[in-house]
Amino acid sequence: MNIIVSIKQVPDTTEVRIDPVTNTLVREGVPSIINPFDENAIECGLQLVEKHGGKVTVITMGPPQAQQALKDALAMGADEAILVSDRAFAGSDTLATSYTLAQTIKKLGEYDLIICGKQAFDGDTAQVGPGLAEHLGIPQVTYAIDIEVEGKKARVKRLLSDRFEVVETRLPCLITVVKQMNEPRHASLKNVMKARKKEIPTWTAADIEADESRCGLNGSPTNVVKVFAPQRHTQGERLEGDVNDVVERLVKILREKQVV
Amino acid sequence: MPIYIDADKCVGCKLCLSACPYGAIDMVEGKAVFNDNCTQCGACISSCKFGAIIAEITRKENVDTSQYKGVWVLAETHDGRLADVTLELVSEGRKLADELGVELAMVLAGWQVEPLAQIAAHYGADKVYLVEHETLEHYRTDPFTSVIAALINQYKPEIVLIGATVMGRDLASRIAARIGAGLTADCTGLAIDPETRLLMQTRPAFGGNVMATIVCRHARPQMATVRPRVMKKAEPDLSRTAEIIRSHVDLKEQAIAAKILEIIREEGRDELDVQEAEIIVSGGRGLRKAENFALIRELAEVLGAAVGASRATVDAGWIPAYHQVGQTGKTVQPKLYIACGISGAVQHLAGMGSSDCIVAINNDPDAPIFGVAHYGIVGDLFEVVPALTKALKKELGLE
Structure with missing residues (x-):
C-alpha cells in the first residue's frame, strides 16, 4: 500500500497565551510539536504497511522549521518525508492549505490512502482533510476509529457522538482519525538514526505547479481580523466553612440563579 | 509579497504591533517592518489609521458579492427529528437575516423529512429548501455535498450556517472546498458588521486560550460551523409557516462511494450525552x-x-x-x-x-x-x- 500521511507542526497550545497588556499572541519559547492527532494518523499508516506491505510518506506544509515534525515522523518509522514550503504559502487558510497539499499529492503520484488527524490542535477546524479529499476528488471518511483494508476497498469504523458507524468505501480515499484509534509508538533508536541521515526534500510552489492565486493569502477567502483573550471572569466566589452549611448555601444560590 | 508596509505613510504609531497575532512586526528606525514570523494573515491591515499597510489581494475571479442574498441554515436530522443545534441556528439566523433585511431559509435534505419543514418555520425560517431522496436517508458526504452545493450555486445565499458537529464539520468543509467558499470552524459568536454587511465570526483557537474574529470579504457564501448549545433557541411561534421549495434530484446509489454497513449503538450510550445536557x-x-x-x-x-x-x-x-x-x-x-x-x-x-x-x-x-x-x-x-x-x-x- 502506498500511504500518504499529511501532518502539521503546531505550537503546544497549553503554552500559547494572549499578552494582557499588548493583546498579542505570546508564542516566544512555545515548543512546537507534531499535532497529537497526526501521531495517530502516522501510527495508523505504519500499522497498515506492517500488515499489507508498502510505504508511508509523510508530508507537511509549513515554514522551514516544520522539518522537525517530519524528522519526528521518520523517527516513528515513516519511509519518506516531504516539506512543502514557500513564502507564497504564508497566510493560508484551510482552503488554500488543502489546495496546496492536493498539488503536493498530485506530484507524488499514485497512492492508495491518505490519512490525517481529525483536526489540528491549534486551529481545531477539522477542515483541511475534507478539503484535501475534495481537491483530489476522492471519498473521505472522517473520525475513523478503526480501518480494515481489503483489496481496493476500505472498511472504516467511525466514532460519532452517540454511536459508531461502519462505512465501506473504495480506495483511494482519505480518512481522518481520532485519538482512540491507537497508541502512537515511540521512536526507536534505529529509526532515530535513520531519520537523522534521511534527506528531506523541500518543494516550493513552482515544484508542485501551484497556481499562486490559490495559495497563501491570495487563495484564502477567510482572514483573521482580530485576536483577543477570552473573557473568563476570575472573581469566583469561594464558599467556605462547615460542609453542610456550604452545601446549603450553594443549593440556595443555584436555586436563586434558576440553574437547578 | 501580498502585504507590505508603505514606509512613507508609516508614522511609527505602533498600533499595528498590538494588532498582529504573531508578533511579526518590529520597529526599525521608527518604522514598522515585518519580520519572519509574518503569516500574512492580514490582521494588521485594518489597525493602521494611515493606510500604510497594504494588501494586494489579487483574485482571478472576483466574486460579485451583490448577487448573493439571504441566510441559510443546513439542517441536521437524527432519527426523524431536527437536531437541537439546527433549531438554535434557525433562531440565530433569524436575527442575522433581520439585521441584513433578507430572508432566512433552511435546507432540509433527507428521506421522508417533509414534516420537519414547518418546525423550522416556527423558529423563524421564511423558506425551506427540501430535497428528499432515498439515498439521503442517512448522512453521507458525497450526496449531501452535491445536493447542497448545487442549491447554493442556484440560489446564492450570502451566509450558510451549520452545526459544528461530526456531520456539520464533515459536510461544510467539503462544500466549501467545492465552491471555493470561505469557511470558519466552530464559531461561538456571530454578528453582522453594519458598515460592510460582513459576517463577523468569532471562535476560540489555540485550545481556547485565544479568541479570533474572522471575516470572509470576497468569496461567497460566507460559511460557518457553529458550536452546539451556544446560540439560544427562540420561543417557537406555531402560527408561522414557511414556503417549501422542493428540489428534485437524481442520485444513483451505485455512484455513491460510501456504503453504510452498520450502525452500532454502544452499551451505555443511551446515557445523556454531555453535549446535549443542560x-x-x-x-x-x-x-x-x-x-x-x-x-x-x-x-x-x-x-x-x-x-x-x-x-x-x-x-x-x-x-x-x-x-x-x-x-x-x-x-x-x-x-x-x-x-x-x-x-x-x-x-x-x-x-x-x-x-x-x-x-x-x-x-x-x-x-x-x-x-x-x-x-x-x-x-x-x-x-x-x-x-x-x-x-x-x-x-x-x-x-
Missing part, C-alpha cells in the same frame, strides 16, 4: 478510582445531568471516552457545570470554560479550576459531593 457533573482524578464515579452518577441523577469526565480518568480506564470533556474530548457549554476533583488542566478548561455557571469542588485551593469557577468549594469531594446530593434531593423534593 447540566453536567464531571469527575476527575480526585475520585481516586473507577468505582467512585458512583458519587458523580448519584449527583447527576438527582439533577437530570450528564456525567462528564477529565482526560485523566478516561486514560486511566475509569470511564469510557465519550464522557470526556476537554480539548481532545467534547466541548460543552451547559447551564451548570459541576467539576468534582478536577484540577483544571488548560485542555479541560478549553472544553468547559464557557459554561454559564461553574461550580468547582477540589481539595487543592490552588487548583486552576477555581480560576474559572463561579463558585468554588475547597474541600474533600468525598464529603462535599454526597452532602450536595442529599441537599439537592431535599430541595427538589426527591426524597
Whole structure:
C-alpha cells in the first residue's frame, strides 16, 4: 500500500497565551510539536504497511522549521518525508492549505490512502482533510476509529457522538482519525538514526505547479481580523466553612440563579 | 509579497504591533517592518489609521458579492427529528437575516423529512429548501455535498450556517472546498458588521486560550460551523409557516462511494450525552478510582445531568471516552457545570470554560479550576459531593 500521511507542526497550545497588556499572541519559547492527532494518523499508516506491505510518506506544509515534525515522523518509522514550503504559502487558510497539499499529492503520484488527524490542535477546524479529499476528488471518511483494508476497498469504523458507524468505501480515499484509534509508538533508536541521515526534500510552489492565486493569502477567502483573550471572569466566589452549611448555601444560590 | 508596509505613510504609531497575532512586526528606525514570523494573515491591515499597510489581494475571479442574498441554515436530522443545534441556528439566523433585511431559509435534505419543514418555520425560517431522496436517508458526504452545493450555486445565499458537529464539520468543509467558499470552524459568536454587511465570526483557537474574529470579504457564501448549545433557541411561534421549495434530484446509489454497513449503538450510550445536557457533573482524578464515579452518577441523577469526565480518568480506564470533556474530548457549554476533583488542566478548561455557571469542588485551593469557577468549594469531594446530593434531593423534593 502506498500511504500518504499529511501532518502539521503546531505550537503546544497549553503554552500559547494572549499578552494582557499588548493583546498579542505570546508564542516566544512555545515548543512546537507534531499535532497529537497526526501521531495517530502516522501510527495508523505504519500499522497498515506492517500488515499489507508498502510505504508511508509523510508530508507537511509549513515554514522551514516544520522539518522537525517530519524528522519526528521518520523517527516513528515513516519511509519518506516531504516539506512543502514557500513564502507564497504564508497566510493560508484551510482552503488554500488543502489546495496546496492536493498539488503536493498530485506530484507524488499514485497512492492508495491518505490519512490525517481529525483536526489540528491549534486551529481545531477539522477542515483541511475534507478539503484535501475534495481537491483530489476522492471519498473521505472522517473520525475513523478503526480501518480494515481489503483489496481496493476500505472498511472504516467511525466514532460519532452517540454511536459508531461502519462505512465501506473504495480506495483511494482519505480518512481522518481520532485519538482512540491507537497508541502512537515511540521512536526507536534505529529509526532515530535513520531519520537523522534521511534527506528531506523541500518543494516550493513552482515544484508542485501551484497556481499562486490559490495559495497563501491570495487563495484564502477567510482572514483573521482580530485576536483577543477570552473573557473568563476570575472573581469566583469561594464558599467556605462547615460542609453542610456550604452545601446549603450553594443549593440556595443555584436555586436563586434558576440553574437547578 | 501580498502585504507590505508603505514606509512613507508609516508614522511609527505602533498600533499595528498590538494588532498582529504573531508578533511579526518590529520597529526599525521608527518604522514598522515585518519580520519572519509574518503569516500574512492580514490582521494588521485594518489597525493602521494611515493606510500604510497594504494588501494586494489579487483574485482571478472576483466574486460579485451583490448577487448573493439571504441566510441559510443546513439542517441536521437524527432519527426523524431536527437536531437541537439546527433549531438554535434557525433562531440565530433569524436575527442575522433581520439585521441584513433578507430572508432566512433552511435546507432540509433527507428521506421522508417533509414534516420537519414547518418546525423550522416556527423558529423563524421564511423558506425551506427540501430535497428528499432515498439515498439521503442517512448522512453521507458525497450526496449531501452535491445536493447542497448545487442549491447554493442556484440560489446564492450570502451566509450558510451549520452545526459544528461530526456531520456539520464533515459536510461544510467539503462544500466549501467545492465552491471555493470561505469557511470558519466552530464559531461561538456571530454578528453582522453594519458598515460592510460582513459576517463577523468569532471562535476560540489555540485550545481556547485565544479568541479570533474572522471575516470572509470576497468569496461567497460566507460559511460557518457553529458550536452546539451556544446560540439560544427562540420561543417557537406555531402560527408561522414557511414556503417549501422542493428540489428534485437524481442520485444513483451505485455512484455513491460510501456504503453504510452498520450502525452500532454502544452499551451505555443511551446515557445523556454531555453535549446535549443542560447540566453536567464531571469527575476527575480526585475520585481516586473507577468505582467512585458512583458519587458523580448519584449527583447527576438527582439533577437530570450528564456525567462528564477529565482526560485523566478516561486514560486511566475509569470511564469510557465519550464522557470526556476537554480539548481532545467534547466541548460543552451547559447551564451548570459541576467539576468534582478536577484540577483544571488548560485542555479541560478549553472544553468547559464557557459554561454559564461553574461550580468547582477540589481539595487543592490552588487548583486552576477555581480560576474559572463561579463558585468554588475547597474541600474533600468525598464529603462535599454526597452532602450536595442529599441537599439537592431535599430541595427538589426527591426524597
